[in-house]
Amino acid sequence: MNSQVEDLRRENARLQRAVGELSMLNDLARDLGASLDPDKIMNKIVRQAIKAVDASQGVVTLVNEAEHSSLKTLIRTSSASGERRSFHLDESVLGWMLINRRPLLLNSPRADDRFKGVRWDESVQTLLAAPLMVKSRLIGVLAVYNKRQGATFTDDDQRLLSIIAAQSAQIVENTRLYEEEQTLSRMREELELANEIQTGLQLKDYPDLPGYDIHGISEPARSVGGDYIDFFPIPGNRYMLCVGDVSGKGLPASLLMANVQATLRSQAVWSASAAECLSRANAQLCDSVRRGNFVTLFYGVLDHASHSIEFANAGHNRPIIVKADATTFELELGGLVLGVKKDFPYSQDSVALDSGDALCVYSDGIPEAMNLQRQQFGEERLLRVIVEHRGASAEDLSRAILHSVHDFVGQAQQHDDITLLVVKRVA
Amino acid sequence: MPFTVNEEYNAVVFEIKGRFLGSVDGPKFKESLSAAIEGGKTQVVVDLSKADFMDSSGIGILIGGLTSVRRSNGDMRLAGMTKRIRNLFLITKLLGSVFEDYESVKAAVASFKTNPASGASLES
Numbered sequence: 001m002n003s004q005v006e007d008l009r010r011e012n013a014r015l016q017r018a019v020g021e022l023s024m025l026n027d028l029a030r031d032l033g034a035s036l037d038p039d040k041i042m043n044k045i046v047r048q049a050i051k052a053v054d055a056s057q058g059v060v061t062l063v064n065e066a067e068h069s070s071l072k073t074l075i076r077t078s079s080a081s082g083e084r085r086s087f088h089l090d091e092s093v094l095g096w097m098l099i100n101r102r103p104l105l106l107n108s109p110r111a112d113d114r115f116k117g118v119r120w121d122e123s124v125q126t127l128l129a130a131p132l133m134v135k136s137r138l139i140g141v142l143a144v145y146n147k148r149q150g151a152t153f154t155d156d157d158q159r160l161l162s163i164i165a166a167q168s169a170q171i172v173e174n175t176r177l178y179e180e181e182q183t184l185s186r187m188r189e190e191l192e193l194a195n196e197i198q199t200g201l202q203l204k205d206y207p208d209l210p211g212y213d214i215h216g217i218s219e220p221a222r223s224v225g226g227d228y229i230d231f232f233p234i235p236g237n238r239y240m241l242c243v244g245d246v247s248g249k250g251l252p253a254s255l256l257m258a259n260v261q262a263t264l265r266s267q268a269v270w271s272a273s274a275a276e277c278l279s280r281a282n283a284q285l286c287d288s289v290r291r292g293n294f295v296t297l298f299y300g301v302l303d304h305a306s307h308s309i310e311f312a313n314a315g316h317n318r319p320i321i322v323k324a325d326a327t328t329f330e331l332e333l334g335g336l337v338l339g340v341k342k343d344f345p346y347s348q349d350s351v352a353l354d355s356g357d358a359l360c361v362y363s364d365g366i367p368e369a370m371n372l373q374r375q376q377f378g379e380e381r382l383l384r385v386i387v388e389h390r391g392a393s394a395e396d397l398s399r400a401i402l403h404s405v406h407d408f409v410g411q412a413q414q415h416d417d418i419t420l421l422v423v424k425r426v427a
Numbered sequence: 428m429p430f431t432v433n434e435e436y437n438a439v440v441f442e443i444k445g446r447f448l449g450s451v452d453g454p455k456f457k458e459s460l461s462a463a464i465e466g467g468k469t470q471v472v473v474d475l476s477k478a479d480f481m482d483s484s485g486i487g488i489l490i491g492g493l494t495s496v497r498r499s500n501g502d503m504r505l506a507g508m509t510k511r512i513r514n515l516f517l518i519t520k521l522l523g524s525v526f527e528d529y530e531s532v533k534a535a536v537a538s539f540k541t542n543p544a545s546g547a548s549l550e551s
Contacts, residue, residue: 140505209521227484247483249450292491293448294483314518340490341549344524416482 021160024052038175045142045168053128054100054156055144060132060168061089062140063098073383089129089143092118097141103162104129107152127154130165134173142168164422194254195220206231207239209304211427215394217402218419219365226253227363227417229295232265237305240268240277243361243421244297244316252293259288260338272314274301275348282314282338282346289339293343296337298361307425309359310350314338317364320391322381324356328383358397358424360386365416369405374413377405394422403415432459438470439463440535445475449484460492464514469501472535478505481515493526494549502544504528506535525549 035041046058057343092115096104106112106127109120129143141148142165147153167384198220205213215227226246234240242264247255263281271277285295299318300311313320315337318330334348353359362382369377381404398420405418433440441456446545473489491545505528508516516522529535 245483247449247487249484291494292487293482294487294490294519296483315521317518334518334520336524339527341523 008388014170017156021052021163024048027162027163033211036175036178038172038179039172041168041175045164045172049142049144049161049164053153054148054151055128055153056148056352057147058142058144059089060140060142060172061094062132062172063094063138074404088392089141090115090118090120091129093129093143093381097129098138099392101131101138102134103131103158103165105153105155105158119211120136125150126153126154128157128161130158130161132165132169132172139169139173141175146250177221178402190251194251197251197254197258207233209239210424211307211425212302212304213394213424213426214422215397215398216419218417219402219414221348221365223413226257226367227419228257228260228295229419229421230261230264231421232352233267234301237303239302239304240264241300241302241309241361241423242297243319243362243363243419244295245365245417245419246295247293252290256289256293256295260285260297264297268301273348274299274310275346278312278314278335278338278346279344282336282344283342285339286342286426294337294339296364298331300359307336307353308350309423310348312346312348314346317362318368319359321351322358322360322386323354326387326390337382353423353425355427357392358390358394358422360397360401361423362391362401363417363419365414366401366405366420367417368416369409369418370412370415371409377408381408394424397424398422432463434468434478435472435532438539439468439474440472440532440536442474442477443481446480447478447485447488448470448482449486449488450482453484453488456488457491458502460495463469463484464495464499464501469496469499470536470539471496471501471503472506472529472532474532474535475512476508476532478512480507481512485495486515490521490525490549497544497548502527502539502542504535504538506530506532 012365028044037402042060046060049055050058060150080384089130093104097112106115109115109124109127120364123146125146127143127145129141131138132140132142136180137179142161144161206216214231214233218227218229220227226248228242228244228246230240230242232240237416244260248256263284264277267280267284271280296316297314298311298316299314302309311331313331313334318332318334320330331349331351333347334342335346353401366382367379369378382401385401385404386397389397392400401420402418431442433442451509460471471492478481489503496503507530509529513522515530516526522528529538
């Protein structure tokens with residue numbers, strides 16, 4: 001009779017415990033489903049785990065599967081430790097979990113042969129850990145420490161913690177994916193902004209200049225790059241023309257480019273010569289450009305009354321002039337890139353344009369365009385296309401060059417922006 | 428890793444191999460260079476003999492590095508440039524006006540004896 005009562009009592013206690021567990025798991029599921037905030041979710045999991053197994057502290061450690069070394073895997077821990085210092089899951093324990101992928105119960109961690117070398121925090125008495133698995137991948141570890149009242153963790157505790165871990169894993173993974181998605185979308189926004197800035201700066205219309213045919217093309221690479229093209233009227237019935245390349249990519253490059261355009265347009269108005277303009281722009285940029293950034297730039301001033309171009313070059317590829325009789329030459333005068341050395345003395349040269357001459361100013365994205373065999377398009381190919389299409393309009397010549405580069409590159413991914421400005425004297 | 432750091436005589440040698448891209452390799456390079464400067468090693472040689480490509484931000488990293496070592500009264504000298512990289516430095520006119528180059532690491536290291544770093548700032 002007594003033993004029957006005892007059995008009933010035990011059964012009753014087991015059922016009560018089961019009901020408690022179920023209601024706890026139900027709470028957990030409900031709470032976790034309600035939030036996508038990773039910190040809140042981790043905290044909730046840790047708090048529930050602590051409560052469920054009557055532990056003093058808990059921590060969730062996420063591992064990054066891309067990096068297999070356990071040293072680098074700790075990306076976030078969340079602990080609910082009240083006043084006490086929170087623990088970090090020991091690397092040896094994390095390593096053991098990475099290999100074994102099953103719950104770990106350590107009621108006397110210091111006596112355990114598997115963790116002999118570990119220097120346990122002195123307040124760690126007992127430890128229970130369960131893997132967070134998603135589709136047989138370990139994404140993290142849920143660990144609790146120090147069963148209350150100096151007790152030890154039981155098999156029931158282990159079972160319960162495993163259930164909590166199993167329930168939480170997919171949700172933790174979801175928040176991580178959500179976070180990644182957020183980061184990606186921020187990056188997309190930044191790129192769009194950079195694109196907008198760049199598009200706003202790009203030349204849309206070319207002036208209808210009597211006797212001249214002018215066309216520019218700028219084709220950004222995969223991400224927003226830093227090529228720059230401008231054609232702008234300045235006093236004295238002249239036009240400044242520029243092709244530049246700003247170091248770096250993305251938003252910083254776009255902002256630097258905006259800075260360069262503003263600087264040049266303002267200096268062009270105030271400068272008596274091309275060299276003076278570059279010197280002034282360089283001094284100004286040296287003050288405002290972040291260390292390690294620089295700008296290559298070809299700067300020319302077209303005087304369409306005298307049919308001459310005065311130019312200075314800050315480290316940019318040498319432009320090519322093709323004449324009607326198919327001879328070509330480069331504008332050789334060079335100079336230091338902008339934004340590096342304040343007192344660099346720029347010099348200038350000038351070139352006369354005869355009827356039929358075309359000036360091609362391009363960015364290094366053209367000669368350096370690479371095909372799948374890792375060969376470069378090169379300057380010789382460029383020259384051949386320019387010569388072949390010298391009779392075409394500025395727009396057709398630009399397109400011919402672009403097509404030729406595309407044909408050459410084939411399926412290879414474009415590494416750099418392609419920018420080209422053609423100024424052709426037609427009469 | 429695209430570069431390794433050695434010490435020869437009294438200079439730190441950064442050997443750059445393969446493709447040197449500012450966005451990829453820059454942070455690590457900066458970090459190693461800062462560590463060298465903090466350790467009082469401001470005579471820096473960059474060995475480019477095994478580098479076959481460098482983008483504009485890669486060059487930017489070297490310019491930034493040069494500025495840093497000059498601020499600490501040191502210098503950064505380039506060695507063993509391949510034709511392609513040399514062309515890049517010639518077109519941008521960085522060679523001569525900003526960087527000095529030497530045929531070999533040995534020559535660059537030795538140059539610090541015959542022609543000590545003046546500590547001239549780029550920013551003046």
